[in-house]
Amino acid sequence: MADKVLSCLICRNTDQLAVLGLHSPHVRVAFVRQSVAASGRAAFFALATGLVAMTIILLGVIVMQQQSKARQITLLGVLIALQTILGSMFSLQFLLTKISFSFIITAIMASLFSPWVTASSSALANILGMLLFPRFTFFPGFVLTAFLVGLVFGLAFHKQKLGWRNILIANLIVTMGLYLGLNSLWLHLMYQIPWLPLLTGRLVQELITFPVYSVLVVLLFKVSIVRTTLQKYA
Template structure:
């Protein structure tokens, strides 16, 4: 727990750097733009890659900055292009994505095993757990009914999401070393 708090403190200190705020802003903009390109699969099912820049922000600057990037991305995405009504649970999801990837990859080497494990954690906790709960609360459908279709979607997309995440994080890792970011 002490190590986690130290990581959060280091990450919070990153916000003092102009380069972090600038790169964070670019990642937020990319996330907002990617949120425009959702593929609807049904009323409660869609495919989106807007979380990839949030994951990159967490990886580059840690869980605190990743959380800020997730928070701002979600709010700006809703303001720029509202889709239904605002629900704060999805903002929490975006924050947690930044936090999870921040803890997994901040100041650490990106390995395929860590990408698989972090992707599995996000899939189980956020995609299947929290998102299904939020949708159940919003639409009044039974959690277990929504979970069936969500499990199928996430099982099919897991290899694609993981491969994309691995490629993005490896590119970010290379940029981090090349430009001495963090």
């Protein structure tokens, strides 16, 4: 009976699992069993991650209070809300990958605030998205990825001339280093998926998203109202 239930649960993802080479029903059942076991491991890390996340957020709040005005704190709150919504509600979630436009808000945030504030805010938005709009098992590694994405964008965009070079370098590090490399590591730890099919399936997406994300960020900063707003609040 348990095998039948598990088979029903995974029947909707047959095509996606076939891409990973999981054609056999018995293999698919084993895959789901590993996923359930991984949920327990993820729960074990959740408490530690919560403490780390709160420390990061507290650091960001302290920095904000020391360096920013009230309107900037308000703006940061609005950006975190937008980042949470775009990253959770308005995103395409697949079995092993996720296409989100929250990077646009991260880029704007990175040009306005320091790298550490952007990083802590991105981590907070990720946690809020998982709490308010849960879709899959919580895993603390993705919070770390969100933090590092904000940090990379912050170092590349804050008080820097927003040209092709720094935009391309930042997006290359984020897409190929963090999304492809680090997130693949988290998925491997969660579901014990073999490296080759995992990286192959995700590499195709990142090869597409890298130029698309780069062009969109360049066009974003060329919009006059965006430039005016950034100059006003910077």
